[in-house]
Amino acid sequence: MSELNGLIEEHLAIFIGVIMFVVFMLLILMLSQLSKLKKLRRRYEMMMSGSGVENLESLLIDLKMQLDSMEDDHKQQRVILDSTVNKLHSVKGHVGLIRYNAFGERGSDLSFSVAIMDDHSDGVVLTSIYNRENSYIYAKSLEQGESKHALSTEEKEAITLAKQNM
Numbered sequence: 001m002s003e004l005n006g007l008i009e010e011h012l013a014i015f016i017g018v019i020m021f022v023v024f025m026l027l028i029l030m031l032s033q034l035s036k037l038k039k040l041r042r043r044y045e046m047m048m049s050g051s052g053v054e055n056l057e058s059l060l061i062d063l064k065m066q067l068d069s070m071e072d073d074h075k076q077q078r079v080i081l082d083s084t085v086n087k088l089h090s091v092k093g094h095v096g097l098i099r100y101n102a103f104g105e106r107g108s109d110l111s112f113s114v115a116i117m118d119d120h121s122d123g124v125v126l127t128s129i130y131n132r133e134n135s136y137i138y139a140k141s142l143e144q145g146e147s148k149h150a151l152s153t154e155e156k157e158a159i160t161l162a163k164q165n166m
Helices: 002-048 056-089 153-164
Strands: 094-100 111-117 123-130 135-142
Touching (some): 002 056, 094 153, 111 153
Antiparallel strands (some): 111 123
């Protein structure tokens, strides 16, 4: 036992020196971490200032709720937009107009054929034949650019013009 006591007394200065070095290193590490923590707290307080929120958790929950609400609104707007685009394809917006003289050398270009069609080439052809005494108007329905009724040359030209406007 006395040998052990002697050994400890001989190396006691070394043990105390090593322990003091470890304590000193831990103290430096702790001060470094305190400094980083202080900077982090300062940045957190600067971020949270003016937001009217006491903690970050409630802020994140509010932001998540707002994001969910915006996503729902976006889905509703997407549905409305898709239905509007589908309706636009069925709008009769493509028009072709041909004016002509129905009776050759007499009169002027007061007769006309108008083709009004949608994106699917469905629609109507209106033809007005004008002479000095009367004016006649004819309507012929169109399905995919074709009619069940016989089409005149001018009506076919009006359909071709309307298709070119697509």
